[in-house]
Amino acid sequence: MTGSILFEAIVFLLGAIVCVSVAKRLGLSSVLGYLLAGVLIGPYVFGFIGNEGEDILHFAEFGVVMMLFLIGLEIEPKNFWKMRKTILGMGGVQVAGTMLLSYFLFILFDFDWKVALTFSMAVALSSTAIALQTIKEKGLLNTTFGASSFSILLFQDIIVIFMLGALPLLANTDKKVVENHSEKANLLQNLPLGLQTLAILVSVVLIVVAGRYLIVPMLRKVAKTGVRELLIAAALLIVFGISFLMELVGLSPALGAFLGGVVLSNSEFKHELESTLEPFKNLLLGLFFMAVGASINFIVIAKSPLTVGGILLAVIGLKALVLFITASFFKLKLNQKILLTFSLAQVGEFAFVLLSFAFSLNILKQDQLDIMLVVTALTMTVTPIIGIINERVILPRLGTKESIKRPTDHIAKSQKIILVGFGHFGSTIGRFLRTHGVEATILDHDSNRVDFLRKMGFDVYYGDATRTDLLESAGIAEANILICAMDNPDVIKKLAKTVKSNYPQVKLMVRAKSRYAAYEFLNMEIDHIYRESLETSLKLASEVLSQMGFRKYTLQRQIQNFIKYDEDSIRRLAKEKKIGDDNYIFKARKELEQQEKLLEQDFKRGIVEFDRHWDGEQIRAALEENIEK
Amino acid sequence: MKKVLVLFAHPKFEKSRANAALVDKIKNKEGVTFHDLYECYPDFNIDVEVEKKLLLEHDIIVWHHPFYWYSCPPLMKQWIDMVLEFGWAYGPNGNALQGKKSLNVITTGGSRAVYCETGTNSFSVNEFLRPFEQTANLCGMLYFPPFAVMGTHKVAQEILNDYAQQYDKLLDLLQQNMAVTDVSGFYFLNDIPQLNT
Numbered sequence: 001m002t003g004s005i006l007f008e009a010i011v012f013l014l015g016a017i018v019c020v021s022v023a024k025r026l027g028l029s030s031v032l033g034y035l036l037a038g039v040l041i042g043p044y045v046f047g048f049i050g051n052e053g054e055d056i057l058h059f060a061e062f063g064v065v066m067m068l069f070l071i072g073l074e075i076e077p078k079n080f081w082k083m084r085k086t087i088l089g090m091g092g093v094q095v096a097g098t099m100l101l102s103y104f105l106f107i108l109f110d111f112d113w114k115v116a117l118t119f120s121m122a123v124a125l126s127s128t129a130i131a132l133q134t135i136k137e138k139g140l141l142n143t144t145f146g147a148s149s150f151s152i153l154l155f156q157d158i159i160v161i162f163m164l165g166a167l168p169l170l171a172n173t174d175k176k177v178v179e180n181h182s183e184k185a186n187l188l189q190n191l192p193l194g195l196q197t198l199a200i201l202v203s204v205v206l207i208v209v210a211g212r213y214l215i216v217p218m219l220r221k222v223a224k225t226g227v228r229e230l231l232i233a234a235a236l237l238i239v240f241g242i243s244f245l246m247e248l249v250g251l252s253p254a255l256g257a258f259l260g261g262v263v264l265s266n267s268e269f270k271h272e273l274e275s276t277l278e279p280f281k282n283l284l285l286g287l288f289f290m291a292v293g294a295s296i297n298f299i300v301i302a303k304s305p306l307t308v309g310g311i312l313l314a315v316i317g318l319k320a321l322v323l324f325i326t327a328s329f330f331k332l333k334l335n336q337k338i339l340l341t342f343s344l345a346q347v348g349e350f351a352f353v354l355l356s357f358a359f360s361l362n363i364l365k366q367d368q369l370d371i372m373l374v375v376t377a378l379t380m381t382v383t384p385i386i387g388i389i390n391e392r393v394i395l396p397r398l399g400t401k402e403s404i405k406r407p408t409d410h411i412a413k414s415q416k417i418i419l420v421g422f423g424h425f426g427s428t429i430g431r432f433l434r435t436h437g438v439e440a441t442i443l444d445h446d447s448n449r450v451d452f453l454r455k456m457g458f459d460v461y462y463g464d465a466t467r468t469d470l471l472e473s474a475g476i477a478e479a480n481i482l483i484c485a486m487d488n489p490d491v492i493k494k495l496a497k498t499v500k501s502n503y504p505q506v507k508l509m510v511r512a513k514s515r516y517a518a519y520e521f522l523n524m525e526i527d528h529i530y531r532e533s534l535e536t537s538l539k540l541a542s543e544v545l546s547q548m549g550f551r552k553y554t555l556q557r558q559i560q561n562f563i564k565y566d567e568d569s570i571r572r573l574a575k576e577k578k579i580g581d582d583n584y585i586f587k588a589r590k591e592l593e594q595q596e597k598l599l600e601q602d603f604k605r606g607i608v609e610f611d612r613h614w615d616g617e618q619i620r621a622a623l624e625e626n627i628e629k
Numbered sequence: 630m631k632k633v634l635v636l637f638a639h640p641k642f643e644k645s646r647a648n649a650a651l652v653d654k655i656k657n658k659e660g661v662t663f664h665d666l667y668e669c670y671p672d673f674n675i676d677v678e679v680e681k682k683l684l685l686e687h688d689i690i691v692w693h694h695p696f697y698w699y700s701c702p703p704l705m706k707q708w709i710d711m712v713l714e715f716g717w718a719y720g721p722n723g724n725a726l727q728g729k730k731s732l733n734v735i736t737t738g739g740s741r742a743v744y745c746e747t748g749t750n751s752f753s754v755n756e757f758l759r760p761f762e763q764t765a766n767l768c769g770m771l772y773f774p775p776f777a778v779m780g781t782h783k784v785a786q787e788i789l790n791d792y793a794q795q796y797d798k799l800l801d802l803l804q805q806n807m808a809v810t811d812v813s814g815f816y817f818l819n820d821i822p823q824l825n826t
Contacts, residue, residue: 550643551641551642551643551667551668552667552668552669552671553640553667553668553671553704554641554643555671556671556672614639614640614641614644614695614697614702615641615644616641616644616645616646616647616738616781616782617644619738619782620782620783623782623783
C-alpha cells in the first residue's frame with residue numbers, strides 16, 4: 001500500500017476502534033481486540049501495514065516504554081523494600097524454575113546450548129503489558145492474585161537488566177558484525193565482549209545519576225514557568241530521551257524507561273508525570289498490541305507448523321506448570337493460583353528485545369529468531385483467549401464448588417442482607433452490622449479473603465457477584481437488601497442492572513466512589529447512595545475549623561446540614577445533564593466547572609449562616625429594631 | 630480549699646455575650662474545673678465514666694447554662710440522664726455525691742420582673758428549677774439558691790462585667806465553706822450581702 005504516515009495512522013486507529021469495540025461488545029478484553037486488529041491489518045491478511053513485523057514493533061514499543069516508565073514511577077524504593085520478599089521469592093522461583101525447565105526443553109528440541117539458554121531467558125519473562133492491562137481492566141489489582149502477579153512481573157522487569165548484561169558473554173566471537181544490522185549500529189558493537197557487559201551496567205548507573213542530578217532539577221525549572229503543556233513536553237522528553245540513549249548503547253528502551261521511572265518515583269513530580277502520561281500510555285500500548293498481532297509471521301508458521309506449534313504448546317504448558325508450583329509454594333488459594341497460572345503463561349515483550357539483541361550478537365540464526373518471534377507473538381495472542389476460557393469455564397465450576405462444599409448453616413437460610421465486596425469499605429459495614437447481631441451474607445472475589453472470613457465465622461461466597469447463579473446461591477431471591485460495596489462503579493452498575501430487572505423486591509444500597517458515580521446511580525433510579533468520601537472529608541474539614549477555634553457542636557451541626565444540603569443538590573444536579581464521561585481532559589475540566597457551580601450555590605444559599613438556633617444576637621437585633629420603631 | 634466543677638452547657642456559646650463574660654472570669658480560676666459539655670460531646674455521646682470521676686474529684690457542682698424554655702439545654706439533660714446512675718448517684722448504695730454542694734448558674738433573656746406570679750412567665754425561676762433541686766436532694770447533695778443573670782437581651786456590657794465579678798466572688802465564698810444555712814431566705818445568691826459590698 002502507500003507508504004504515507006497518515007494512511008498508516010488511519011489504518012491503525014480505524015482497526016483499533018472497530019476491533020476493540022467489537023471485542024468489548026462481546027465481553028472480551030480490549031487486548032484481544034487490539035491483537036486481532038493487528039492480525040487483520042498486518043502484512044499477511046489485508047497487508048495495509050508493514051512488510052516485516054519488526055519495523056512496526058520497533059515504533060510501537062513506545063507503549064511498553066511508557067507503561068514501564070509508569071510502573072517504575074509507582075515503585076518507590078521504600079515500597080519496593082517492603083515487598084522484597086514476595087518480589088524476590090515469587091519472582092525468583094518463577095524465573096529460575098522456568099529457565100531451568102525450558103533450557104532442557106530446548107536442548108530436547110535439538111538447539112545449541114547457547115541458543116537454548118537465550119531462549120530460556122526469553123521464555124522466563126512474561127508480558128507485563130498484557131497481564132497488567134488485563135488485571136487492571138478487571139479491577140483485580142488489589143486481590144492476592146493481582147499483587148502476586150505484580151511482584152513476579154516486577155522481578156522480571158529487573159532481572160532482564162542482568163540478562164541483557166549477560167548476553168554478550170554468550171556471543172559467538174568468530175563472526176564480528178553482521179552486515180544486515182549495520183543500519184542499527186550501536187556504540188557497543190565494536191567493543192570487546194567483557195566491556196559490553198560493563199558498558200551496560202555503566203549505562204544503568206548513568207540513568208540513575210542523571211535522574212537525580214539532571215532530570216529533577218530540569219523539571220523544577222520547567223514547573224516554575226507554570227505552563228502546563230511544557231510539563232507534558234518534559235515528561236515525553238524524559239521517556240523518549242532515555243529510550244533513545246538506551247538504544248544508542250544497544251539496550252532495551254523499555255528497560256531504560258523503567259529505571260528512569262524508579263529514579264523519579266521519589267521526586268515531587270511523580271503524580272504529575274503519572275497523570276500526564278497515562279492517556280498516551282493506553283493508546284500507545286494498544287498500538288503495541290496491534291503491532292504484535294501484525295508481526296505474527298504466517299509464512300514462518302506455514303513453513304514449519306509442527307515446530308512452531310510444538311514449541312508454543314510446550315512453552316505455555318511449562319510456564320503454567322512453574323507458575324502453578326510457585327503459587328502453591330506461596331500458599332495461594334486454588335482459584336487465585338489458576339488465575340495467576342493462566343494470566344502469566346505467555347512470553348512477553350522483553351523477549352522481542354532479548355531475541356533481537358541475541359541475534360545482533362550472532363547467538364541466534366535468522367530462522368531461530370523468526371520461530372521464537374512467532375512463538376512469542378502467538379503466546380501473547382493466546383493469553384487473553386485462555387483467560388476467557390478460564391473465566392467462563394474453569395473458575396465458575398471451582399467457585400461454585402467451593403461454596404457448595406461449605407456447610408450451609410441456619411443463618412444462611414434466613415439471610416436477608418447480602419453484602420458484596422469486603423474491602424476497606426465493605427468490611428467496615430460488615431463488622432458494624434455484626435456487632436449489632438446482624439449477619440450479612442458476604443460475596444467477594446478474593447478467595448484468600450474469603451477463606452479468612454470463613455475462618456472468622458462469616459457466611460461467605462467466593463466469586464463474581466455479577467454472575468446470576470452465584471447471586472442465586474447466595475440467596476438473592478429471599479434477600480431484602482443488597483449492599484454493593486465494591487470499589488469499581490462499573491461493576492456495581494452491572495450488578496445493579498441485573499438485580500433491578502430480575503429481583504425488583506431487593507433494596508439496593510450502593511457505594512459511590514465519586515459525585516459522578518452517584519449521578520449515574522441516581523439516573524438508574526437507585527435511591528440509596530453512599531458517597532464514600534463525603535463524611536470523611538467533612539470530618540476532616542471540621543477538624544480544621546475546630547483547630548481554628550470554631551465550636552465543635554456548631555461544626556457537628558454544620559456537617560449534618562451540609563450533608564443534607566448536598567444530598568438535595570446531587571439529586572437536582574443528576575437530572576440536569578449527562579456528566580461523567582470517561583474522557584480524561586474533558587473530565588478534568590468538567591470537574592472544575594462542577595466545583596465552581598457548587599461553590600457558587602453554597603455562597604448564594606449561605607449555608608454557613610443557615611443555622612440560627614440559640615442565637616442571642618438575633619433576638620437582640622430584633623428587639624433593638626422594635627425599640628427604634 | 631474546696632474544688633469546684635462548673636458543668637457548662639451552651640449550644641451556641643460563640644454567640645452569647647452574657648456567658649462569655651461569666652465564663653471568661655472564672656474559667657482559669659484556681660480550684661475551679663471548667664467543663665464545657667457541648668465542646669466535649671458534640672455528638673451527645675457522653676463518656677459516663679469520665680464524668681463520674683470528675684464528680685468524685687470535686688466538692689461543689691455548678692450547673693451553668695442558659696435558661697431555655699424554662700429548663701436547661703438538651704445536652705445537660707442528657708448529662709443528668711446518663712451520669713447520675715441508679716446505684717451510684719441515688720438508690721441503694723447510691724451515695725457517691727452525698728454531701729456535695731450544688732447550684733444552678735443561669736442566664737435568662739427575660740428580666741426578673743417577668744418571672745413571677747403576675748409576670749408573663751407566671752412562675753419564679755426557682756420554681757422552674759425544681760427538677761434540679763429535687764435531683765440534688767435525691768442524690769443527697771446540698772442545693773443552693775440559683776445565681777442568675779437576667780434580662781440578658783437588654784443588659785449593658787458593664788453590668789455583665791459586674792455580674793462576672795459577682796460570680797467570681799461567689800465561687801470564692803463557696804470554696805471557703807459557705808453553707809446552705811448561711812443563705813437561707815434569699816431567692817437568688819446574687820442578693821446575698823457578701824456579693825454586694
